[in-house]
Amino acid sequence: MSGQFLLDGQAVPFDDGQTILEAARAAGHYIPHLCWHPDFPPHGSCKLCIVKVGGRHVSSCALQAADGMEVDSSSAEIRGERRTLLQMLFVEGNHFCPSCEKSGNCELQAQAYEHEMMSARFAYLFPLRPVDASHPDILLDFNRCIFCELCVRASRDVDGKSVFALTNRGIHKHLVVNAESGRLADTDFSVDDLAANICPVGVILKKRSGFKVPIGERKYDAQPISRVSLEDES
Amino acid sequence: MSAPRKLRVATTSLAGCFGCHMSLLDIDERLFDLIERVEFDRSPLTDIKHCGLCDIGLIEGGVCNAENVHVLREFRARCKTLVAVGACAINGGLPAQRNHLDLGDCLRQVYQYRDGVSGAGVPNDPELPLLLDKVHPVHELVRIDYFLPGCPPSGDAIWAFLSDLIAGRTPHLPVGLMHFD
Numbered sequence: 001m002s003g004q005f006l007l008d009g010q011a012v013p014f015d016d017g018q019t020i021l022e023a024a025r026a027a028g029h030y031i032p033h034l035c036w037h038p039d040f041p042p043h044g045s046c047k048l049c050i051v052k053v054g055g056r057h058v059s060s061c062a063l064q065a066a067d068g069m070e071v072d073s074s075s076a077e078i079r080g081e082r083r084t085l086l087q088m089l090f091v092e093g094n095h096f097c098p099s100c101e102k103s104g105n106c107e108l109q110a111q112a113y114e115h116e117m118m119s120a121r122f123a124y125l126f127p128l129r130p131v132d133a134s135h136p137d138i139l140l141d142f143n144r145c146i147f148c149e150l151c152v153r154a155s156r157d158v159d160g161k162s163v164f165a166l167t168n169r170g171i172h173k174h175l176v177v178n179a180e181s182g183r184l185a186d187t188d189f190s191v192d193d194l195a196a197n198i199c200p201v202g203v204i205l206k207k208r209s210g211f212k213v214p215i216g217e218r219k220y221d222a223q224p225i226s227r228v229s230l231e232d233e234s
Numbered sequence: 235m236s237a238p239r240k241l242r243v244a245t246t247s248l249a250g251c252f253g254c255h256m257s258l259l260d261i262d263e264r265l266f267d268l269i270e271r272v273e274f275d276r277s278p279l280t281d282i283k284h285c286g287l288c289d290i291g292l293i294e295g296g297v298c299n300a301e302n303v304h305v306l307r308e309f310r311a312r313c314k315t316l317v318a319v320g321a322c323a324i325n326g327g328l329p330a331q332r333n334h335l336d337l338g339d340c341l342r343q344v345y346q347y348r349d350g351v352s353g354a355g356v357p358n359d360p361e362l363p364l365l366l367d368k369v370h371p372v373h374e375l376v377r378i379d380y381f382l383p384g385c386p387p388s389g390d391a392i393w394a395f396l397s398d399l400i401a402g403r404t405p406h407l408p409v410g411l412m413h414f415d
Contacts, residue, residue, distance in 0.1 A: 096325070096327070096328075096330075097415045099328070099331075103414070103415040113413075116406075116412070118324075118380070118381035118382075118383060119324050119381040119383075120371075121373070123374055124325060124326065124330075128334045221410070224409050
């Protein structure tokens with residue numbers, strides 16, 4: 001089935017099987033997301049792509065578009081919910097942007113700019129998450145993990161190595177390395193793996209390349225992610 | 235018609251590096267415009283020791299010791315509008331990187347066990363403010379009206395923010411001036 005739906009009052013055409021988010025992007029409309037990636041099936045974990053359809057809050061990355069749907073993606077209510085989700089992500093980890101190599105190129109930070117997140121509002125949890133610098137080419141800084149599982153999925157489904165996994169549940173959930181020692185150096189992880197190049201935040205970092213791009217010239221320094229993301233695709 | 239009353243502004247650096255204050259000076263010649271519209275109360279720029287009744291209070295830095303708590307509460311009690319300026323005030327920043335560590339271990343490492351230090355102890359002069367076990371963002375202690383992120387916020391960001399605030403508008407940072415680093 002194909003047809004069209006209304007995204008914030010604008011008609012958006014869709015093809016059979018397309019999700020709301022995919023159809024919106026194809027038509028040049030941006031819906032914020034963190035765990036969604038065009039090369040992978042929907043994950044639906046970050047909930048940043050939340051929209052309101054028929055009075056219900058749904059993940060637009062996972063819900064197939066249907067003819068005549070009325071989708072709200074930019075009301076103050078939906079933007080506020082997204083901002084709250086971002087604030088919770090910020091207090092759950094240790095996101096100290098000034099010392100992070102990913103700063104300026106980080107999707108979490110860019111989403112915070114996009115949603116005018118002026119503070120994290122909640123009390124910071126300051127979890128203890130030691131880094132893993134064992135690998136010769138890659139540094140793992142778990143402090144910044146947002147559990148999007150893009151590295152888990154890329155390593156398992158594309159690289160065929162299953163280097164990463166999430167363990168535990170709820171607030172105790174965290175990213176681990178799939179080796180008996182738990183160290184990245186004891187895996188066959190390589191700097192050329194897709195998993196080494198897919199982290200939206202500053203967890204998986206290539207050594208000896210940090211801070212190469214000066215402040216002011218980084219990906220999200222001057223343009224909001226809503227514009228950069230669609231330009232990347234076209 | 236007489237000129238409108240100047241707004242009274244107080245500023246302080248708690249557990250900060252004064253970088254945000256330096257950034258305020260980075261508004262350069264716009265300082266002349268600013269001083270037409272505000273006068274400074276307590277601030278490192280005036281060296282006034284206690285905050286009087288003010289329209290705007292700018293807080294740099296997080297809360298790492300007992301003195302910070304007193305100063306922050308004084309600012310909240312005497313400033314109509316209180317602004318958290320910079321990463322440290324908003325999320326604890328660099329000083330909060332000690333929050334994973336035991337404070338006693340931290341102090342002993344620095345004052346007793348560090349290479350080149352021998353026979354010294356952790357300073358315990360009663361004049362020294364007691365450290366808190368964790369560094370807190372200012373919004374965890376008092377109500378904050380506005381947040382101005384950046385490490386530091388650029389002079390342009392501070393100017394845009396203060397211009398809005400002084401004109402009575404809700405402060406808004408345009409794209410390109412909103413930065414967490």
